[in-house]
Amino acid sequence: MMQRKSDIFFIYLLAGMLLAGVMVIHAGVRRHLDIPLLNQRAEIVRVLGLTDLCLFTEARYTRHPSMADMGTPFQDHPMALEHFPSGAIMPVPPHLIQRTPK
């Protein structure tokens, strides 16, 4: 019979650590089980020659950011500013920034 608060405290800490351990094991098992799924996705990318994840479909440069060109910010007319909301959370790809003349 446990009467002391310290016993309950240690059991609580142990249970927390055990759950954290279960979390790591669960992640490992799920990763293992997901290997065929990830391979299937990679195979589709290889076979179809795809280049980007389908995260935003509203603008061509947020649908295929890696394919975007330097004309993107002015796509509507000269001096036009990029205005699609997803542009705010889809940053300019690093290779485009590096190619921008300073």
Added chain:
Amino acid sequence: MSAIEKQRHIIDFMLSSLWRRKGKNLSLVVVYTFVIFLLASIMFFSHAIKKEAGLILKDAPEIMVQRLVAGRQSFIPDSYADAIRKIKGVQSVSPRLWGYYYDGQNGANYTLMANDDLRDWPGDILIGKGVTLRRATATDNTIIKKNDSIPFKTYDGAYLMLKVKGILPAASALVTSDLVLVSESDFRKIFSIATDHATDLVLQVGNGKELSTIAAKITQLYPDTRPILRTEILRTYDAVFDWRAGVIIVILSGAFFAFIILAWDKATGLSAEEKREIGILKAIGWETSDILLMKFWEGAALSLSAFLMGILAAYLHIFLTASALFAPVLKGWSVLYPDFRLTPFVSPYEIAILFFLTVIPYTVATIAPSWRSATIDPDSVMRT
């Protein structure tokens, strides 16, 4: 009394002391847990999606060649492919035909792509999971099935009815949700593209080390082209998810700073009651080291509890509830957002960083003011 027994007595006393101020301490643990939950969720999410993007796109084309006209991407003539094929180190060059199609019925944009497997099947299409929802409305859940037909408006305003030959696997929605695979002839019919032009070229290179040399040779041969390397695609997605995690952290930074101030105030400033408690303990014979030990256990108990509960809740949130809290930020305005489940790639390194940034500072911060009170004469502490 053994060392372990002594620690247990100190912990018993510390827990009773915490329980006496239960309202204050419980509210601190709740806020502390919530802050760790948010930070861990952001870390789990960005690490898992970066890892997944890297694995999925590892077999993306090695080099793509676009043609730019007046600063914009334009169709590339087949003659470019013939010349690029002759560059030493290039194994194959295949033209890709792809583009965007706006569906007026539901306001969605699709990615249309010509597919070699449909070459002998003009009139047939393969569609992604998102496209099957084109008829669905708030009240009607009708989805497009195999053998249904979808009208596509061609460049001259006429409609081309294309039959759904199959639906791409739901598991691949992260890359194919908005995809419509058509035959080359149908693609050219819809967009009126000359038969000797393609959207871009895909290159296969024998030696991965030659990629940048071949890219340089292509731009030398055709200055109006722009080669894109696979490494650039992969870096794009690293940047995208680092940026997104950064955006969420910036939005939440106000809450984080408020918590840091609250925790700092709680940890470093002892209340009059706590000071009197330390004074009484000293007066009845506790050593300064015993008081510091008690305060260490107090800080460790609060911060460890918050840390364990925070990371467990974050794991459940990201990997078992499909990021329910972040989903609206991600889904945003895309009509055909894929319904995908992340594989739990958990980085022990990031968990360790979170531990050292949250548990250790709080525990250390609780000891410092106690040391000051514990070294003052008990009589004067009790009188204040």
